[in-house]
Amino acid sequence: GRRRAGSLPPMDLVDRLLAGDRRAVARLISLVENRAPESREALAALYPHTGHAHIVGVTGSPGSGKSTLVNQMAKAFRRQGATVGIVAVDPTSPFSGGAILGDRIRMQDLCGDPGVFIRSMATRGSLGGLARATSDVVKVLDAFGKDVVMVETVGVGQDEVDIARAAHTTVVVEAPGMGDDIQALKAGVMEIADILIVNKADREGAERTVAALEMMLDLNGHPACGWQIPVLKTIATQDEGIAGLVDATLRHRQFLLQSGNLALRERERVDRELSDLVQERLRALVLAAV
Numbered sequence: 161g162r163r164r165a166g167s168l169p170p171m172d173l174v175d176r177l178l179a180g181d182r183r184a185v186a187r188l189i190s191l192v193e194n195r196a197p198e199s200r201e202a203l204a205a206l207y208p209h210t211g212h213a214h215i216v217g218v219t220g221s222p223g224s225g226k227s228t229l230v231n232q233m234a235k236a237f238r239r240q241g242a243t244v245g246i247v248a249v250d251p252t253s254p255f256s257g258g259a260i261l262g263d264r265i266r267m268q269d270l271c272g273d274p275g276v277f278i279r280s281m282a283t284r285g286s287l288g289g290l291a292r293a294t295s296d297v298v299k300v301l302d303a304f305g306k307d308v309v310m311v312e313t314v315g316v317g318q319d320e321v322d323i324a325r326a327a328h329t330t331v332v333v334e335a336p337g338m339g340d341d342i343q344a345l346k347a348g349v350m351e352i353a354d355i356l357i358v359n360k361a362d363r364e365g366a367e368r369t370v371a372a373l374e375m376m377l378d379l380n381g382h383p384a385c386g387w388q389i390p391v392l393k394t395i396a397t398q399d400e401g402i403a404g405l406v407d408a409t410l411r412h413r414q415f416l417l418q419s420g421n422l423a424l425r426e427r428e429r430v431d432r433e434l435s436d437l438v439q440e441r442l443r444a445l446v447l448a449a450v
Contacts, residue, residue, distance in 0.1 A: 170202040177304055178209060182277065185304050189279055192296040203296055206303040211426075213245070213302040214413050217327030217352075219313045224335040225359040228396040229405075230312045234270055236406045237308050243275040245301030245309040249294055249323060250282050277301060291322035292436055295429075298326065324352050326429055328422060329412045331405070333357045334373065336365035350376065353389060355408050361393035361401065387415050 168176065168184070170191065176184030188206075191199040216233075218226050227248070234244045270276045279297060281290070294311060301309045313323050324330045332353040356377075358369045373391050390408050394401030416422035 170198040171205060174202050174205045177206070177300070180305075182274075185277060185300060186279075188300050189297050192300060193281060193293050195293070199296070203299060206299060209303040210299050211302070213298070213306050213309045214329065214409075215298055215302075215327045216308060216310045216409055217313070217324035217330040218310060218333060219321075219324050219330065220333035220357075221335065222314055224333040225396050226312050226314070226333050229331075229333060229357065229359055229394060229402075230310050231270060232396050232399050232402045233310065233406060233409075234276055236402050238273065238275055240406075242307035243305065244277075245298075245304070245306035246270075246276065246278045247294060247297050247301070247309065247311045248278070248280045249290065249311060249313045250280070277304065277306065291326070292433070292440075294323050295326045295433065321352060325432070328416060328425060329354045329409050331355045331357055331409070333359050334369055335360045336363040336369045350380070354387065354412050355405065356389060356391045357394055357405060358391065359394045359396055362395050362398075366393060385421055386419060387412065387421075 168187070170188070173184045173188050173191075177188060188199075188202055191202065218230050218233075220226060230246060230248075234246060237244050270278060279301075281294060281297065298309050298311060311323055311327060330352050332350070332355070334357065336358065356373050358366055358373065360366070370391055370393060377389055377391070392401060392404055392408060394405060396402065413422075416425065
């Protein structure tokens with residue numbers, strides 16, 4: 161009889177993935193999440209098949225409506241014919257099993273679409289491990305042939321900043337009435353934002369939030385890279401402003417390609433990953449020698 165994807169050796173899983181087998185994708189992601197020794201061999205085999213996907217990081221304050229925004233963005237990309245991978249990351253989840261059902265409930269209207277692959281991830285308590293595992297999961301979805309891979313993170317901590325740095329385009333989401341969080345955003349996430357979103361723009365205070373973000377951009381001065389960060393308003397629950405956000409994402413990708421910044425970001429990402437892998441290996445050797 162046919163062997164189940166879960167019982168196959170890693171290199172067989174790689175072959176299945178490249179042939180379009182979704183179950184092989186899920187199994188490989190589990191190996192990567194669990195830092196299984198054989199996952200490195202599988203990732204090395206997949207690496208030549210990566211580099212196609214545009215990676216979009218979506219981060220910001222809890223309660224800003226990121227999951228709904230990502231859901232609507234995915235549908236907009238699908239209407240344009242692009243295939244989509246979604247990695248929903250929750251570093252604060254108390255669950256050790258990884259899958260966060262809330263994200264899947266919010267995105268249930270995407271689950272029947274074969275052009276969309278959704279994976280939820282939660283930390284297993286390893287410092288810095290979440291960002292590395294997320295980056296590897298993105299590689300799996302990239303090799304699987306997804307045109308766009310969106311990474312949604314909850315909160316604005318260091319893990320989220322590290323994950324967003326691995327993206328080509330980083331979308332930072334705010335919501336009206338969350339003014340205190342803007343100061344927190346200024347400290348960490350603002351420096352990695354490529355697009356700023358004020359979601360729930362039908363709420364009172366939306367214009368004030370837009371003005372505050374634009375003022376912060378003015379104070380920071382014009383970016384040396386030449387990209388002018390847009391501040392856009394959306395009402396994700398009503399699909400308002402999503403087309404403009406997707407358009408801004410595509411314009412940013414075009415800018416990165418034409419300016420050479422895409423190659424620069426990729427090099428920086430590879431440098432960081434290599435450094436992380438060396439540190440991880442050295443830490444393992446030191447612990448083994450103690």
